[in-house]
Amino acid sequence: MRFRVDILGIESGGKPIVFLNKHDADEIGVTASGRVRIGLNKKEITAIVNISTTSVNAGIVGVNEEVKKKLILRQNSVVDVDIATFPKSLQFIHHKLMGKRLLYNEILEIVKDVVEGNLNEGEIAAFVTALNMQGLDLDEALSLSSSMVVTGKRLNLRKKIIADKHSIGGVPGDKTTLLVVPIVAAAGVTIPKASSRAITSAAGTADRAEAIMPVNLGIEEMESIVKKCNGCIVWGGSLELAPADDIFVKTEYSLYIDPLLLPSIMSKKKAVGATHLVIDIPTGRGAKMKTINEADLLAKDLIELGRKLGIHTQCVVTHGEMPVGYTLGASLEAREALSVLMNKVNVPDLVDKACHLAGSIFEMVGKDNGYHFAREILRTGKAEKKMREIISLQGGNPRIGLDDFQIGGEVKEVRSKKSGLVLWMDNNLLVEIARAAGSPKDKGAGIVLYKKQDDKVRTGDLLFTVYAEKSRKLSRVEDLLSEVEPIGVGERREMFIHKIKESPVVKRAFVIDR
Amino acid sequence: MRFRVDILGIESGGKPIVFLNKHDADEIGVTASGRVRIGLNKKEITAIVNISTTSVNAGIVGVNEEVKKKLILRQNSVVDVDIATFPKSLQFIHHKLMGKRLLYNEILEIVKDVVEGNLNEGEIAAFVTALNMQGLDLDEALSLSSSMVVTGKRLNLRKKIIADKHSIGGVPGDKTTLLVVPIVAAAGVTIPKASSRAITSAAGTADRAEAIMPVNLGIEEMESIVKKCNGCIVWGGSLELAPADDIFVKTEYSLYIDPLLLPSIMSKKKAVGATHLVIDIPTGRGAKMKTINEADLLAKDLIELGRKLGIHTQCVVTHGEMPVGYTLGASLEAREALSVLMNKVNVPDLVDKACHLAGSIFEMVGKDNGYHFAREILRTGKAEKKMREIISLQGGNPRIGLDDFQIGGEVKEVRSKKSGLVLWMDNNLLVEIARAAGSPKDKGAGIVLYKKQDDKVRTGDLLFTVYAEKSRKLSRVEDLLSEVEPIGVGERREMFIHKIKESPVVKRAFVIDR
Numbered sequence A, B: 001m002r003f004r005v006d007i008l009g010i011e012s013g014g015k016p017i018v019f020l021n022k023h024d025a026d027e028i029g030v031t032a033s034g035r036v037r038i039g040l041n042k043k044e045i046t047a048i049v050n051i052s053t054t055s056v057n058a059g060i061v062g063v064n065e066e067v068k069k070k071l072i073l074r075q076n077s078v079v080d081v082d083i084a085t086f087p088k089s090l091q092f093i094h095h096k097l098m099g100k101r102l103l104y105n106e107i108l109e110i111v112k113d114v115v116e117g118n119l120n121e122g123e124i125a126a127f128v129t130a131l132n133m134q135g136l137d138l139d140e141a142l143s144l145s146s147s148m149v150v151t152g153k154r155l156n157l158r159k160k161i162i163a164d165k166h167s168i169g170g171v172p173g174d175k176t177t178l179l180v181v182p183i184v185a186a187a188g189v190t191i192p193k194a195s196s197r198a199i200t201s202a203a204g205t206a207d208r209a210e211a212i213m214p215v216n217l218g219i220e221e222m223e224s225i226v227k228k229c230n231g232c233i234v235w236g237g238s239l240e241l242a243p244a245d246d247i248f249v250k251t252e253y254s255l256y257i258d259p260l261l262l263p264s265i266m267s268k269k270k271a272v273g274a275t276h277l278v279i280d281i282p283t284g285r286g287a288k289m290k291t292i293n294e295a296d297l298l299a300k301d302l303i304e305l306g307r308k309l310g311i312h313t314q315c316v317v318t319h320g321e322m323p324v325g326y327t328l329g330a331s332l333e334a335r336e337a338l339s340v341l342m343n344k345v346n347v348p349d350l351v352d353k354a355c356h357l358a359g360s361i362f363e364m365v366g367k368d369n370g371y372h373f374a375r376e377i378l379r380t381g382k383a384e385k386k387m388r389e390i391i392s393l394q395g396g397n398p399r400i401g402l403d404d405f406q407i408g409g410e411v412k413e414v415r416s417k418k419s420g421l422v423l424w425m426d427n428n429l430l431v432e433i434a435r436a437a438g439s440p441k442d443k444g445a446g447i448v449l450y451k452k453q454d455d456k457v458r459t460g461d462l463l464f465t466v467y468a469e470k471s472r473k474l475s476r477v478e479d480l481l482s483e484v485e486p487i488g489v490g491e492r493r494e495m496f497i498h499k500i501k502e503s504p505v506v507k508r509a510f511v512i513d514r
Helices: A022-028 A065-071 A088-097 A104-116 A121-134 A138-150 A177-186 A205-210 A219-229 A243-255 A261-271 A292-309 A330-341 A348-364 A370-379 A382-393 A427-436 A471-481 B022-028 B065-071 B088-097 B104-116 B121-134 B138-150 B177-186 B205-210 B219-229 B243-255 B261-271 B292-309 B330-341 B348-364 B370-379 B382-393 B427-436 B471-481
Strands: A002-007 A017-021 A035-040 A043-052 A060-063 A078-083 A163-167 A191-195 A231-235 A276-283 A312-319 A410-415 A420-425 A446-449 A462-468 A487-490 B002-007 B017-021 B035-040 B043-052 B060-063 B078-083 B163-167 B191-195 B231-235 B276-283 B312-319 B410-415 B420-425 B446-449 B462-468 B487-490
Touching: A017 A022, A017 A035, A017 A065, A022 A043, A022 A078, A035 A065, A043 A060, A043 A065, A060 A065, A088 A104, A088 A121, A088 B121, A088 B243, A104 A138, A104 A243, A121 A243, A121 B088, A121 B121, A121 B243, A138 A243, A138 A261, A138 A292, A163 A177, A163 A191, A163 A261, A163 A348, A177 A191, A177 A205, A177 A231, A177 A330, A177 A348, A177 A370, A177 A382, A191 A205, A191 A219, A205 A231, A205 A330, A219 A231, A219 A382, A231 A382, A243 A261, A243 B088, A243 B121, A261 A292, A276 A292, A276 A348, A292 A312, A312 A348, A330 A348, A330 A382, A330 A446, A348 A370, A370 A382, A410 A471, A427 A446, A427 A471, A462 A471, A462 A487, B017 B022, B017 B035, B017 B065, B022 B043, B022 B078, B035 B065, B043 B060, B043 B065, B060 B065, B088 B104, B088 B121, B104 B138, B104 B243, B121 B243, B138 B243, B138 B261, B138 B292, B163 B177, B163 B191, B163 B261, B163 B348, B177 B191, B177 B205, B177 B231, B177 B330, B177 B348, B177 B370, B177 B382, B191 B205, B191 B219, B205 B231, B205 B330, B219 B231, B219 B382, B231 B382, B243 B261, B261 B292, B276 B292, B276 B348, B292 B312, B312 B348, B330 B348, B330 B382, B330 B446, B348 B370, B370 B382, B410 B471, B427 B446, B427 B471, B462 B471, B462 B487
Parallel strands: A002 A060, A017 A043, A163 A276, A191 A231, A276 A312, B002 B060, B017 B043, B163 B276, B191 B231, B276 B312
Antiparallel strands: A002 A078, A017 A060, A035 A043, A035 A078, A410 A462, A420 A487, A446 A462, B002 B078, B017 B060, B035 B043, B035 B078, B410 B462, B420 B487, B446 B462
16 A cells, blocks of 8 residues: 655664554554555565554554665655565464474574564564573574574674683673783784673673773774784674674563573674683672572583584683672773773782683683783783773773773762671672662762671771762662661671561562673 | 653554653663653653654653653643663563462552553563463463453443353354344343454454444443343453453464463453353364364363353354355355344354354253254244344444345355365465455455355356455455465365475464454
8 A cells, every 4th residue: 555654753773663544554454563564666674563543644654763764765755555474483483482492594584583673572572581481402592693693793803713701790890801801912812802781780891991992883993903903892782793682682681581691692702703712600699690500501501502603612600799899880990990900909809800711711722821821911011001002992092090080979988887797798789779879871980899708897997988970869879778788797697698577579680781 | 850741642552652862761771661650740650661862852751642641741741750660560470481370469460560551562472472381270360360350341230140152263254143142132131242353363243243233332331231132242342341451462463372362251251240151162173273172171271260250151162164154254244144133044054053052051041952942032033133122222223134234346256166075165265365355354345155065066166256345455365366275176085185395384374363
């Protein structure tokens, strides 16, 4: 059927959407959330249908910006709109719902339709749910990884050895990547690092790096920088390495599930051409992996999937029961990382972790005694020099100093009411406080810790300071602090954990940062 | 945060939706498909967020008609918009995804949030998918039924005995309800029938009845009509008996799954106050239930769930391998039903089926020899008289005759190329042809059959005629008929079914009409 176009001026995050009058939709034979083919002069796309009973007149098709751009439409353009057959991928999603294992071509078809906007939100959620409930075997994980790679962009460095580093996430304050990349690159090993922004955490590595230098780079810029200095730290979201994953993760986030963890990680590593990969698995209460056994099983799958994808993969299981270093929040963490690179302060756990990870990469590519090799690069200032080279190439100020970071001016100090030892630190609560203070949106918001686990504390000692950019947000922090205790001080471990008097409401403490 | 309202003039099928600028959304801390509380002077609702990078200015919140109406907003009204906490029901959906059985209060919370628009499309789909993959036990089915009832409207007839009839669906041409209701009501038994429109079929009972009389009645009208004449046949969709089901079914349709079948049926029966219920389960190739064993298992669950809901339930397993009667399509079927009520024609299978179903109801409420009792009501014209009473009360023409039906003027005759017997009739193909001709949208479109299974056929005999209202649609039928054979004629059953040369593409033949 012929329609006149009404440009609605609405964007829908990449999905082509049309609005039809109820009567026209009935005539075409399509219902809400159904699909139509819409086109002009042989160029045709599939769009998801919204139905209106009053706001769209008969004979008019309202289109969002995505449809407008793809078809180059103007107000009152004439287009054909007809019912689209159900995409074949929907049949495969149905098979998955029925418990069938899917083949590569079937998964590729689903992933393609996800990227092209041919599947609606509910259909994508059903697929993700089915993967979560049934689990996916390694062949399916491989198919998903490969499908995500072929539907995205790829980095082309033409190097024999390309290293990469990843963290499963879940431990706050983890600015390790800001050390690992310059250490590895300083040794002449290529490491093109694409990092994520925070979804559920206080800061992602891309947020931290952005406090130092621009990170929204395109794939060509990334290529050219890495060719010049062996390394970079950019935001993965602007690279379109695995656009399907960016869509899947939205569904996963709201459902607190993460069945695509493996393909999500490995597809992006494959897309940058990684040949040697070290994966950090922080483990413990308050981390994503709760037990060492769980971490080992995940490592097994990652290593096996890496093998199938031709990526030599090793995992490092690390302590994840308290923050890494003394800071949470993008600017505070970036400053801490820079001060360690400059050898101005000693942050033992951060340095130790970074050198273990960099050291693993060194050993994988043939260097002996990787840990000490990494420490030497850090100690001699080679890592700092490399970092400043990267900062310069990414468009930042290579002479950036520790006073150049903007930290929020609203401050709340928290002091200990008891003497004793720090017995525990609650990662989830610390993240909740940092987010209440404005993280990850406000780069200058965050927490500085003065004590960590097993440190001695006297009554009145400063435990931590919260920084916010806005007083409104600091009040939120104060409200929160009146209710919770993120750091536990005492003489000895108390036996009491908590009491359950009625059916408990489980708190949302879900980690999904990629 | 404070925002100025921009009324966008968009409807979203009942769901409250707001459009925010990316920057404002970040400031609030909400992402696309997330939830905000939006309000004015203490009245607040939850809305799902769409995010725009260019089309909505900072400080402006675009609202759809649903939000506008609920909050009584005008252009440039000032509202507060803040992040909504995740609804508690999302936690329960997550539990279901993890394989947990849900309790009544948890299911009620989910169903409430579905009806109020607090859950997005993906979250609802995840719930439906999880129910499908894990299955739901009878307690969960009971909880879902009860939750759907309490979140909807209810019919209040104050009668001791209220009968109802339902068909699982899947067999084309099934106009049985148009006979059962007047037969039962003529005997003085209350039967307040709410029927559905076609989703995947050529016509639903509401579509058929609408070819005779108005069916879009409100619940008060329905009540008053049934009090006057014991029966009615109205469209369930306008009654809001179980609004959650109308939302669930959209997801189920696109995923070809139907986990809510039991609660969907039983909630609506409970909502009209049914005490005695007979359920038709058409069985066979081309019906929803493929085997008698499958039908029996479904019957067991329906009867048991009925018992828990206080509805005395019986099931009738019927032959479902070919259409009921000689017509498909709303007007053609309505005319056929009326001609049977008027004793003008003999349609043995239709009469037999209707009298078995009506007879079961009679026996459940204490009458002996129900089948013959029903036939007598039909034979003596009491059923016709009652039907005309119902037509009159529902606002139709009580003197409607067989010439008063509008049948499409575009006609295609299909004749047999062989002699022999009708060996099989393909329900799915017949429905596909009727839908290509314009059903269910075009009431005058459809098929008249001249031969049914086991009938003798000579070469050149008329097998069926297709009627369409529009020549464009009849051409679609002609294209389809050049490819497929919906009725098989031959001397004896051939051994060959079909050959599979490569990985088969399974055709969509999914029945979900409620």
